[in-house]
Each structure stands twice: as C-alpha cells, then as structure tokens.
Amino acid sequence: MKNCIIVIPVLDPNDAFTPYVKQLVQEDFKSIIIVNDGSSNEKTQIFEKLDELPEVTVLTHAVNMGKGRALKNAFNYILNDPELSTQDGVITVDGDGQHKVSDVLKLCSELEGKSSSLLLGVRHFQEDNVPWTSRMGNTITRRLFKLLYGEGLNDTQTGLRGLSTDILPDFAAIEGERYSYETNMLIVAIHKGIAIKEVTIATVYIKDNEESHFNPVKDSVEIYVLLFKNFFKFMSVSFTSFLIDISFFQIFLFILGFLMTRRRIIAATLLARAVSSLFNYTVNRKWVFESKKRWKHTLFSYYGLVAVEAMASGLSVYWLFQLTGIKEVILKVFVDAILFMISYRIQKFLIFKSHEN
CATH class of the missing domain: 3.90.550.10 (Spore Coat Polysaccharide Biosynthesis Protein SpsA; Chain A)
Structure with a gap:
C-alpha cells in the first residue's frame, strides 16, 4: 500500500x-x-x-x-x-x-x-x-x-x-x-x-x-504581482524613507540655523539620515522581509550596508564623472538604481534572512 x-x-x-x-x-x-x-x-x-x-x-x-x-x-x-x-x-x-x-x-x-x-x-x-x-x-x-x-x-x-x-x-x-x-x-x-x-x-x-x-492574462498578472510583492513593498518603504529624509533635513536646517552654513548642512544631513535609516531598518525588518532575527543580529549589519552603499555611491559617481564628464546627478541616479537592487538582495538573503525550521 x-x-x-x-x-x-x-x-x-x-x-x-x-x-x-x-x-x-x-x-x-x-x-x-x-x-x-x-x-x-x-x-x-x-x-x-x-x-x-x-x-x-x-x-x-x-x-x-x-x-x-x-x-x-x-x-x-x-x-x-x-x-x-x-x-x-x-x-x-x-x-x-x-x-x-x-x-x-x-x-x-x-x-x-x-x-x-x-x-x-x-x-x-x-x-x-x-x-x-x-x-x-x-x-x-x-x-x-x-x-x-x-x-x-x-x-x-x-x-x-x-x-x-x-x-x-x-x-x-x-x-x-x-x-x-x-x-x-x-x-x-x-x-x-x-x-x-x-x-x-x-x-x-x-x-x-x-x-x-x-487564463494567460489574469493568472499571469496574479503570479507576477505576487512575485514582485515584496519588492514593491521594499520600493515603497525606500521612497517613504526618502521623503522622511528630505523632510527632516529641512527641519534640522531650521533648528541648526545658528551654525555656519557648511556645519549646518553636514549636521542636518547626518541627523536626517539617522532618522530615515532607522525607519527604513525597522519597517524592512518587520514588514517587508518579516525577519524573525532579533534586532541585535541585524542592526549592525544593516548600518554596515548603509555605510558601504554610501561609500560605493560616492566613489562610483566621482569615478564615472571623471571618466565621462556626465552631470553628477544623472550618474547618481544610475549608480543608486544599481545599488538599490543589490541592497534588496543583500537585505533579503543575508541581513534579514531567517529560517523557521
């Protein structure tokens, strides 16, 4: 039997x-x-x-x-x-x-x-x-x-x-x-x-x-929406983080108005990025990737990735600008788009990956 x-x-x-x-x-x-x-x-x-x-x-x-x-x-x-x-x-x-x-x-x-x-x-x-x-x-x-x-x-x-x-x-x-x-x-x-x-x-x-x-149309659409569901969530969180970053940058520029211009911009940038990255980390961990890992096992890895991404973005834009002469902002969009995809895979398969065996 x-x-x-x-x-x-x-x-x-x-x-x-x-x-x-x-x-x-x-x-x-x-x-x-x-x-x-x-x-x-x-x-x-x-x-x-x-x-x-x-x-x-x-x-x-x-x-x-x-x-x-x-x-x-x-x-x-x-x-x-x-x-x-x-x-x-x-x-x-x-x-x-x-x-x-x-x-x-x-x-x-x-x-x-x-x-x-x-x-x-x-x-x-x-x-x-x-x-x-x-x-x-x-x-x-x-x-x-x-x-x-x-x-x-x-x-x-x-x-x-x-x-x-x-x-x-x-x-x-x-x-x-x-x-x-x-x-x-x-x-x-x-x-x-x-x-x-x-x-x-x-x-x-x-x-x-x-x-x-x-149904080649209806069922295919449902399958691809499901496949991209997590990625769409990741994109929406990243866009929200961007809005938070810009908003807090303006707030901190106002609060730190007593500082010299260079110091005010640098301080506002760092403080705004601290707020937006903490939001990004928390929501990605809980909602996007539904990680079961404890925060102490992921927080330092996440911020290590943020630091490496920032360095890679800056160096790549500088190197490509020196090589091509194309405007920095255009190069940054191109470079950051690639880093965005890499970041998604690293966060999904390394930082927030957890098994429930």
Missing part, C-alpha cells in the same frame, strides 16, 4: 479522468482526494461514480473557487483526519491527465520517510511538444524567481508536487486562490527554509494544453 495521499483538483474533467483515477487505485494508492471545483452539472455522474470507490473521497465546491482554494481545502481536510495526517506525504496532481502515473509513483517513493520536504515534478521545456506560450512563460517566471528570491528552479508552475505531511500546515492558509497559489508555495518554502527538491518527470502536453483552465 502506498503511504501517500493523492490530491486532484479538477474542473470539468474529460473522458480520460475516470480511467486515470482507477489506474492510481490499481497502483495501490488508498487515499485519493478529488476536489470538484465547481464543474458543470453534466459532469456530476463522473464524480458520483468515483466517490463510490472506497479509495476515493470527493470534495465539492458549489462554484468554481480556483485551484489554490481547492488545494488548500484538501490540505485542511487531510489535517483534520487523524488517519490521513499520519501518512508520509501528499502528491498534488493536475486533473487534465498530463501527469503520468509512473511519475506520481516516483514522487511518492521520494517522499517515503522524508520530513520538511517539497518536491517539484520538473518538465523539460525545450522538447518539441511544449507550446511556445508555456516555454516563454516558464522562462520569464523562473528567471524572475531567481532574481527576486535567489532560488534557481527549472519549473515554477508544475502541478505535480510532493509535500511531506509535516509541512502541510505551512501551506493550508497562505495567499492565493488560483494558480498564483502554487507560486506562493515556493515563496513560503524559501521563507521558512523548507527544502525544495526537483524530480524530473515526463513532459506531456495534450492537444497543446487546450484543456487547461489557466
């Missing part, structure tokens, strides 16, 4: 769906949870027949709620069942027949005895049967994911995944109702320090993936 639970979210299954489920049963999977995500009434008989199988449980959404919601409801169902929650893990399978049973078996075998593991069934997108839209979408998404989260994954949108049972609570209530949920699973796994392992599977696309319910 296979010690893995199969979860299949499905909307309006085709004629091959029932034979596919029965093949899983023949392979000795004893716990198969099918989530009928608001299928039409014409498909009711398919689910009723499958629900009669002792190995199959059908959960039903009265209306279509999305793949992410279907997976989360299945995970909650498993966690609330004393017997199911003791299994080795869960294998999520798409309902369109594009995941071979042999690959499902492969992931189940990989999960045996494992803890804190997320497995990804990885396809080869260079094969001739892959639609160009899927190839392009995967290329863009995985490169953005690498840039923003530092993890090089070959297939960020695969629906064939294995999760050890102990990490199900980490994914049972996270953001994402449709396909963006699967992207958020990867982000949460990285944030929590959960091991991600890629397992090569067959690359199957039936009729150019025409039965997929993935």
Whole structure:
C-alpha cells in the first residue's frame, strides 16, 4: 500500500479522468482526494461514480473557487483526519491527465520517510511538444524567481508536487486562490527554509494544453504581482524613507540655523539620515522581509550596508564623472538604481534572512 495521499483538483474533467483515477487505485494508492471545483452539472455522474470507490473521497465546491482554494481545502481536510495526517506525504496532481502515473509513483517513493520536504515534478521545456506560450512563460517566471528570491528552479508552475505531511500546515492558509497559489508555495518554502527538491518527470502536453483552465492574462498578472510583492513593498518603504529624509533635513536646517552654513548642512544631513535609516531598518525588518532575527543580529549589519552603499555611491559617481564628464546627478541616479537592487538582495538573503525550521 502506498503511504501517500493523492490530491486532484479538477474542473470539468474529460473522458480520460475516470480511467486515470482507477489506474492510481490499481497502483495501490488508498487515499485519493478529488476536489470538484465547481464543474458543470453534466459532469456530476463522473464524480458520483468515483466517490463510490472506497479509495476515493470527493470534495465539492458549489462554484468554481480556483485551484489554490481547492488545494488548500484538501490540505485542511487531510489535517483534520487523524488517519490521513499520519501518512508520509501528499502528491498534488493536475486533473487534465498530463501527469503520468509512473511519475506520481516516483514522487511518492521520494517522499517515503522524508520530513520538511517539497518536491517539484520538473518538465523539460525545450522538447518539441511544449507550446511556445508555456516555454516563454516558464522562462520569464523562473528567471524572475531567481532574481527576486535567489532560488534557481527549472519549473515554477508544475502541478505535480510532493509535500511531506509535516509541512502541510505551512501551506493550508497562505495567499492565493488560483494558480498564483502554487507560486506562493515556493515563496513560503524559501521563507521558512523548507527544502525544495526537483524530480524530473515526463513532459506531456495534450492537444497543446487546450484543456487547461489557466487564463494567460489574469493568472499571469496574479503570479507576477505576487512575485514582485515584496519588492514593491521594499520600493515603497525606500521612497517613504526618502521623503522622511528630505523632510527632516529641512527641519534640522531650521533648528541648526545658528551654525555656519557648511556645519549646518553636514549636521542636518547626518541627523536626517539617522532618522530615515532607522525607519527604513525597522519597517524592512518587520514588514517587508518579516525577519524573525532579533534586532541585535541585524542592526549592525544593516548600518554596515548603509555605510558601504554610501561609500560605493560616492566613489562610483566621482569615478564615472571623471571618466565621462556626465552631470553628477544623472550618474547618481544610475549608480543608486544599481545599488538599490543589490541592497534588496543583500537585505533579503543575508541581513534579514531567517529560517523557521
């Protein structure tokens, strides 16, 4: 008996769906949870027949709620069942027949005895049967994911995944109702320090993936908004810090009016930067990166980065000015934009990075 639970979210299954489920049963999977995500009434008989199988449980959404919601409801169902929650893990399978049973078996075998593991069934997108839209979408998404989260994954949108049972609570209530949920699973796994392992599977696309319910515009936008969410937060905090810096610079110039001009400007600059950088540090730590590290483990590293950035900015602008003669302010915008991206990655992956294992 296979010690893995199969979860299949499905909307309006085709004629091959029932034979596919029965093949899983023949392979000795004893716990198969099918989530009928608001299928039409014409498909009711398919689910009723499958629900009669002792190995199959059908959960039903009265209306279509999305793949992410279907997976989360299945995970909650498993966690609330004393017997199911003791299994080795869960294998999520798409309902369109594009995941071979042999690959499902492969992931189940990989999960045996494992803890804190997320497995990804990885396809080869260079094969001739892959639609160009899927190839392009995967290329863009995985490169953005690498840039923003530092993890090089070959297939960020695969629906064939294995999760050890102990990490199900980490994914049972996270953001994402449709396909963006699967992207958020990867982000949460990285944030929590959960091991991600890629397992090569067959690359199957039936009729150019025409039965997929993935909306190329709506779902892609949701995925990319989610990918950039942290970066947008970082940008908004940085802009707010800039406004605070400018505002306090004016205030301190007024307060220190009794000093000589040079001393007044230098003092106002340092005091304003102290206020704005403290705000930036606090909000980045708590809100942007949600770091669990204590402040004493991050404060000195953060201000060390601030000092290095300031020095790098000044020296780079001076050197480029001497080399090109372009106006300093234009060079500073260019240099600081590059340093801004570097700062984001350093803060995310070094200073504020924390695991919750």
